[in-house]
Each structure stands twice: as structure tokens, then as C-alpha cells.
Amino acid sequence: MPSTQLFDSLRDELKHLDESQVEEIRQAYLLAAEAHKTQERDTGEPYITHPVAVAKILAQLNLDKESIIAGLLHDVIEDTDIDKQTLTKQFGKQIAELVDGVSKLTQVEFTSRAEAEAENFQKMLMAMVKDVRVILVKLADRLHNMRTLEPLPYDKRSRVAKETLEIFAPIAKRLGMRHIANELEELGFICLYPFRYRVLAAATERVHGSRKQILKEIDNTFEKSLKKGALEGYRIHSRKKNLYSIYRKMCDKRTPFSEITDVYAVRIITKSLEDCYRALGIIHHTYKPMPDSFTDYIALPKMNGYQSLHTILFGPYGVPIEVQIRTEEMHEVATVGIAAHAIYKAGHRKAKHNQPQLKVNHWMKKLEDIQSNTGTSIEFAENVKIDLFPDEVYIFTPKGDIFELPSGSTVIDFAYALHTELGAHCVSAKVDRRIVPLSTKLTSGETVEIITASHATPNPAWLNFVITGKARSSIKNFLKNQREKESMVLGKRLLKEATSSLGIKLRQVPESAMESLLMSLKLDNADALFQELGLGNQAPLLVAKRIDELMSTPSDTRIPIRPMDEPPQLVIRGTEGMVVDCAECCHPIPGDPVIGELNAGQGILIHVETCDKVAKLTKIKNKCTPVRWAEDVVGEFVVPIQAEIKNRRGTLATLTAAIADSFSNIESIEVVDRQRSQIMVRLLILVKNRDHLAKIMRNARKSSSLLRITRSK
Numbered sequence: 001m002p003s004t005q006l007f008d009s010l011r012d013e014l015k016h017l018d019e020s021q022v023e024e025i026r027q028a029y030l031l032a033a034e035a036h037k038t039q040e041r042d043t044g045e046p047y048i049t050h051p052v053a054v055a056k057i058l059a060q061l062n063l064d065k066e067s068i069i070a071g072l073l074h075d076v077i078e079d080t081d082i083d084k085q086t087l088t089k090q091f092g093k094q095i096a097e098l099v100d101g102v103s104k105l106t107q108v109e110f111t112s113r114a115e116a117e118a119e120n121f122q123k124m125l126m127a128m129v130k131d132v133r134v135i136l137v138k139l140a141d142r143l144h145n146m147r148t149l150e151p152l153p154y155d156k157r158s159r160v161a162k163e164t165l166e167i168f169a170p171i172a173k174r175l176g177m178r179h180i181a182n183e184l185e186e187l188g189f190i191c192l193y194p195f196r197y198r199v200l201a202a203a204t205e206r207v208h209g210s211r212k213q214i215l216k217e218i219d220n221t222f223e224k225s226l227k228k229g230a231l232e233g234y235r236i237h238s239r240k241k242n243l244y245s246i247y248r249k250m251c252d253k254r255t256p257f258s259e260i261t262d263v264y265a266v267r268i269i270t271k272s273l274e275d276c277y278r279a280l281g282i283i284h285h286t287y288k289p290m291p292d293s294f295t296d297y298i299a300l301p302k303m304n305g306y307q308s309l310h311t312i313l314f315g316p317y318g319v320p321i322e323v324q325i326r327t328e329e330m331h332e333v334a335t336v337g338i339a340a341h342a343i344y345k346a347g348h349r350k351a352k353h354n355q356p357q358l359k360v361n362h363w364m365k366k367l368e369d370i371q372s373n374t375g376t377s378i379e380f381a382e383n384v385k386i387d388l389f390p391d392e393v394y395i396f397t398p399k400g401d402i403f404e405l406p407s408g409s410t411v412i413d414f415a416y417a418l419h420t421e422l423g424a425h426c427v428s429a430k431v432d433r434r435i436v437p438l439s440t441k442l443t444s445g446e447t448v449e450i451i452t453a454s455h456a457t458p459n460p461a462w463l464n465f466v467i468t469g470k471a472r473s474s475i476k477n478f479l480k481n482q483r484e485k486e487s488m489v490l491g492k493r494l495l496k497e498a499t500s501s502l503g504i505k506l507r508q509v510p511e512s513a514m515e516s517l518l519m520s521l522k523l524d525n526a527d528a529l530f531q532e533l534g535l536g537n538q539a540p541l542l543v544a545k546r547i548d549e550l551m552s553t554p555s556d557t558r559i560p561i562r563p564m565d566e567p568p569q570l571v572i573r574g575t576e577g578m579v580v581d582c583a584e585c586c587h588p589i590p591g592d593p594v595i596g597e598l599n600a601g602q603g604i605l606i607h608v609e610t611c612d613k614v615a616k617l618t619k620i621k622n623k624c625t626p627v628r629w630a631e632d633v634v635g636e637f638v639v640p641i642q643a644e645i646k647n648r649r650g651t652l653a654t655l656t657a658a659i660a661d662s663f664s665n666i667e668s669i670e671v672v673d674r675q676r677s678q679i680m681v682r683l684l685i686l687v688k689n690r691d692h693l694a695k696i697m698r699n700a701r702k703s704s705s706l707l708r709i710t711r712s713k
Ligand code: MN
Pocket: 050, 074, 075, 141
């Protein structure tokens, strides 16, 4: 049966696992084979050949059972009837999460988005996964797809190849997986630029062919001198250069082909670290080293943990020889990167090391060990740590642009990140096409659409949840400007009222008097004075009296508008904005007799005249200012009411319906007391004025279930 054959080919790669693990993998194989049985690949082969090939790639990296099973099952959620729950039941949560993670990565649309921001995209993919094994499975998936790209139509093929070169090969490099990165690059290059590839391959072949004799001579010389130096257990092999990297070098640095390929590259793999340095000594005796060409990446590892000795020698006939010397272990790290660090390798089955995060930490620890042994900082560890446990989220605009924000950012932070104006006029937002509250925290991969209205302005409440500096400072700035504007208008009105109560018209105050007033108050101009008054930092009546003193005209020639004993009154229109506010201790509404409390720096707080606080306030000099409501106040005002209703089903609904029918909105409802026969509730409702409130209460009283309703404090 061919299916047995197929599994056997995978089994050959599972020698690092024990029997029970292999059996579990076989179960996964059977499930995948059954699930995909009616499907075919574009190559015409049964679909199951693909997941098996992916699992094989993972097995060849000596990865653990979970990764290999996830490789076998990586397409079942996406392409078959099997769901995550089924996988959880049969293979446990860890494997189900891995498969789910791979499916999610697959769903992300790359096409138009990737081009401009490939690097951000790589970061975003890393940020989206909690377990790095998801990336390893995805890389294996991509590698096999690249190996079997041929039958696809050209446009699809080239899209996949481009994505591979821009996104996946760099990710493999980030994880130190040179081997896989090289193959992905090579395959991507062949597909995208077949002609350039062939020309370059032929040219490289030619160079090699023409130098065969020299190369053989070099090899022999190395062998001889290493043997003479009594070095044991080493391997020596010539290296082929990755054609794509040659191509990139020619494009980026505009280096001529001859200069890049006119080098012989050789690698010596030794048994021990000491042998590396011994081998270096020997070959430096064999051929003359090029000055300044030696680099010790063993003492100073590269940022991806790479360790090796590099040197360039003058070979026969002046051919430069690039030599890399490293141990077997270093060689493994250099080729398979993160997969070399035993974290996901089978055989280390300590139960407590099962969580992916612990495993990554374990790997970090290993890199840190290298770091402390060598005394260099390994940025790579830092990079990967940031990628896997990111402090950023990556968010899409509806057009597919990617924005990077600190994690914990909300819709408003995103709006301000796009544009200050967008933040300033934001009224609502859609995350993945669903309307969400503006305080919603965003997660990587979401698409966020900001909805604006030209009349909308920033809300002070946003300051409670925004976390980015830009959003915070923009909102604060707006509020400050707004407050300044509003306080200026209010201050001017306050002063007008105050001076006219003394029989002085503000616009008739001579400039000289105004100037000496401003000078004595250390203010630059009249606007600054108005602001001070509006913010309650100056008492209007005192300022008016100063003006009176400074004016040369004798006071008895003026006719006061009001009798001198009647204080100036500020008319509250409801349009004053932030600088006039209603006190929450007594909730004044239009129609109530009121008094204003001057609050330094904040403006005027309106109290009901009978409020308990007022008695105390009036004792403080210049703390209060007379105010009255305008005839037609704009806006709605919060007022608390208390109602006793029968404790029966539906009575509360009747009450709230009566309030709504009277064109009022309810801000909150609270049950204060619940008896067997009756309930006492406290509501905060919005009213226009006293008449409106009276009408609401009349309406409510029509219900037989209402026992009592009163305005409360
Ligand atoms: Mn696949």
C-alpha cells in the first residue's frame, strides 16, 4: 500500500524519538491522510504527500514530537472538516494551539501588504505567535511549497516566490536557520529570475571549472599540513556560495561578478574549540594571511549566535582563499539556528519544560551563557526575545498599511498615530469590521478603521485609557487650548458685568487705565486678564473696582446701570464649555436659583443657592459670584431623582419607559433599598430645565406602580 510507504519514509527520520512518540505521530498521519483523502496537490499527487514532506523537514531538524505532528496536521483546520476541538481531544492542547497558530498565519493576506513594509511584516508575524514552533512549521511548509512550485501558474508562483524572499527567508535568518534561509532564497531566485539564475550559475560553474587544478592543489596542501600539525577528527570541505547572495551583492554593492567569485572558500570543522585555533595557526603557516582579514567570531559571536574563525589567505597564483574554522556544534548553530539549541529537540522530555515560553527562556539562557563566556552582548537573543514576547502590536489600516504601536494601545492611540486630525475627530471605530468602543485594546494583526465626524472633538475621558505619548499630549493640548478660549470669553463677560455694575462700560475704559491695571497684575494683555478672570484666578468685582480707581473720571458723573448695592450677575447660557460646570453636590438645573463658586484655575462651579456648601463658601471673601440662568439655556443637565415603586415584575420598566417617553435620557439607575413590597431606586436623568423635570415626574406618577417620586441630592 502506498500510504504505508509514505509513512515509512517519515519514520526513517524519527530515529531521535522513542516508540510511543512515533506511534503518536502515526496516529496524526492516519488522521491527516483520512482528512485530506479526496484532495490533490497542483502536482497531481495526493494531498497528504505535502504534510508528510513538511513533517520530514521538521524531523530532519531533530525537532520534537509536537512540532512534527503539527507539521502533519498543519492544513487540516484550514482545508478540512476537522476543527481545533477535535485536535485538542485527540492530541492535546499544545498541538491544537500549534496547528491553530499555523492556520492563522496562513490566513494573513500577504499580497499587497507585504511589499512596502516587509520588515514590519516579518516582525508582525513573529509577534502574532506565542510559540516559536509555529514559525518553524510555517517555514517547513513554505520550504516544501517552494520545492514544488513548478505546476502553479506564473503569477501565483512569482507572488509566492516574492513573498518568500521578502518575508520568510529573512525570518529564517532571524532565527539563525541559515540552511533553510539559503534554500528558500535559492528557490525564490530561480522562480523570479530564471534567466539571471541560469547565467549566474553557468558563470560560477565556469570559474570553478577553470580553476579545478588550483583548487585541488589547495585542498591537498591543507590536508597535508593539517595532518602534519597532528590535528585529528576534523572535516574539510569547499563551500559553494549561495547564488542569490552573489546576485544581491552585485545589485546592492555593484560589485563586479569576477570580484565576488574569484575566491576559493573552504571550511574546516574541528572536534574541539582548541582545535579551531590550532588549525588557524597551521593554515597561517601554510599560506600567507591577508593583512586585517582575520576575524574571531568565536570570541565575539555574531548577533545570531554564530561562531567561527574567519581568515583570508593568499593562495597559489594569487587566488584568495576564504577560510572558516569552527567546531561541529558551532556548525550546527550556523546552519539550523534556533532548532540547534536542543529546546525543541526530543529526548529532553522534562515535563516542566513543556511550555513554549520556558523553552525559549531555556534557549535564551544558552545564548546568555555564550555571552558571559565571551563577554559580548548577543543582540540576537534580545531581538528574538522582543519578537516573541513583543512590547509592540502591529495594526493594519483598511488599505493594508502597517503601524507599529506599543502593546496596550487603544483605538484612540491608533487614530492619533495615523494622524492628529483623525484622532481629534474620531467618533467610533471598526476592528476587523466590527464596531468597538474607543477604549478597546488592540492586538497584532487586526485591521482598524477609524470613523470621524468633522464636528467631533477630543473627549477628556480618553486620557483615562490612552497610552501613547502622541495621543496623550494631543488631547491635553486640545483641552488646554479649548479651556483657554472658553475662559477668555467667560472672563470678558464676567468683567463686563462687574464694571457695568459700577456704571462703567468696559469698552470705554481708557487705554492708560487698562495698561496700568495690566502692569500691576503683571499680565501682558487684556486677553490674558480675561483668561485669569475666566479661570477664577482673579475676582471680577475686585478687578472692576481697581479699574474704577484707575479711571480719572469722577465716579459721581457716571450713571450706574444697576443700583450700587446690587451685585453684578453672570448669565449662564450653557455654551460656556469647560469653564462653567454644575456642582455634583447639588446638581443645579435651569430654573433653580443658583450661585457661582470661583475656583482658581478651573472657572466657575454652579451651586443651587440652598446647597449646604454655599453657606460655607459665602463666608470666604471673593469666593462666590452671582449668576443666573439665561432664558434659553442650551444643553441638558444631570439631576438625581429618587423613586419608590412596588416590588413587582415590570414596575421598573414602566418607570424608565415613562422617563424615556418624556424625552429624557437615563444616565444611571441604582437600587438603594429593596423591601418585600417596595423598591427604592435612585436615577440620574438628563433634563433641560425645571419644567422638563416636572413634566417627567408628572408622567411617571400616572403609573399605579409608582408610590413616590422626588428630586434628590
Ligand atoms: Mn501547507
